[in-house]
Amino acid sequence: MLLALGERAAGWSHGYDLCRSLDLKSGTVYPILIRLAERGMVETTWEQQAAQGRPARHLYRLSPAGAEFAAGLRATRNAASGKARSTVVAAPRPVAGTAGT
Amino acid sequence: MSHRRRDGADRLLATATAGLPASRSEWGEAMLAELASIDDPIARKRFARGAARAAFVRGYGIRVGFGMLAAVLVAAIALAASRLQLADGGPGVLPVTVPVPALVLLLAALVSAGRTRSFRIGMQTGLVALVAGFAALFAVLAVEGMVWMDLHGVFLLDGDPPRGVADPADIVFDVFTTGMWVGYVISWLPAVVIGAALGTWVGDRRNLADIRRNAARRRDG
Numbered sequence: 214m215l216l217a218l219g220e221r222a223a224g225w226s227h228g229y230d231l232c233r234s235l236d237l238k239s240g241t242v243y244p245i246l247i248r249l250a251e252r253g254m255v256e257t258t259w260e261q262q263a264a265q266g267r268p269a270r271h272l273y274r275l276s277p278a279g280a281e282f283a284a285g286l287r288a289t290r291n292a293a294s295g296k297a298r299s300t301v302v303a304a305p306r307p308v309a310g311t312a313g314t
Numbered sequence: 315m316s317h318r319r320r321d322g323a324d325r326l327l328a329t330a331t332a333g334l335p336a337s338r339s340e341w342g343e344a345m346l347a348e349l350a351s352i353d354d355p356i357a358r359k360r361f362a363r364g365a366a367r368a369a370f371v372r373g374y375g376i377r378v379g380f381g382m383l384a385a386v387l388v389a390a391i392a393l394a395a396s397r398l399q400l401a402d403g404g405p406g407v408l409p410v411t412v413p414v415p416a417l418v419l420l421l422a423a424l425v426s427a428g429r430t431r432s433f434r435i436g437m438q439t440g441l442v443a444l445v446a447g448f449a450a451l452f453a454v455l456a457v458e459g460m461v462w463m464d465l466h467g468v469f470l471l472d473g474d475p476p477r478g479v480a481d482p483a484d485i486v487f488d489v490f491t492t493g494m495w496v497g498y499v500i501s502w503l504p505a506v507v508i509g510a511a512l513g514t515w516v517g518d519r520r521n522l523a524d525i526r527r528n529a530a531r532r533r534d535g
Contacts, residue, residue, distance in 0.1 A: 240363070
């Protein structure tokens with residue numbers, strides 16, 4: 214969730230858009246958003262101009278603390294995937310005739 | 315589509331979000347507003363179902379969950395009180411089954427109100443616990459009363475013998491008398507009110523401390 218919000222840079226997201234982009238149900242997305250907002254990782258606001266005949270929607274984006282945390286997460290994930298890639302590259306090939314012994 | 319009629323998805327989500335505590339009512343409004351932006355009926359149903367489940371768990375779940383947990387504890391306390399005295403056949407479980415469950419109800423209301431910072435939800439949790447606790451307590455006492463009468467020929471509540479011969483109905487009605495109900499309500503209800511009030515106070519204090527801590531963190535950062 215943090216990474217998904219982080220990818221939207223400074224832009225605001227709607228709850229339903231997050232459900233669709235993450236392919237998660239609203240029953241999963243909203244509890245996470247509530248927790249993140251309560252922990253100060255996500256900022257919320259209401260739309261200033263709602264579509265005609267519809268109520269203003271709630272908007273979400275990472276707070277500075279959330280953005281910092283997401284950047285750390287991304288770095289950790291990149292480091293882990295880089296390490297895994299180098300492990301695969303460095304792994305010795307099985308010597309012919311020894312496989313299955 | 316400016317005047318779409320309320321459909322099942324609207325009604326389901328409105329009902330589920332109505333139970334959210336005041337501190338999270340904005341989230342209920344957010345879910346309803348989001349639902350209003352979705353036009354596809356199938357997507358609306360899917361969104362409403364998921365959001366309603368989340369809102370229900372956060373709104374009603376805490377009341378029912380803590381209430382039922384308290385009822386189970388009340389039943390366990392009554393059973394333990396009965397079994398610990400069963401060998402002696404006295405002095406009866408009343409000195410335990412009145413004050414100790416009151417403490418359990420107080421805790422249920424306190425924790426619930428503290429977590430939600432809502433006196434109303436603390437009271438509702440306490441009342442669910444009170445009603446479920448009554449039912450659980452009387453079920454245990456009715457069964458245990460039979461065992462006591464069978465083994466020692468005395469009533470479970472006070473350890474006194476009956477006047478004359480007691481049949482099973484007498485034993486059960488001894489537990490269900492009007493005096494018993496009134497006595498329990500008088501003892502347990504104030505515990506619920508005190509627990510809800512105390513929980514709201516504690517929750518507000520914790521929230522204030524969190525706000526100050528976050529503000530200090532932002533200032534330092």
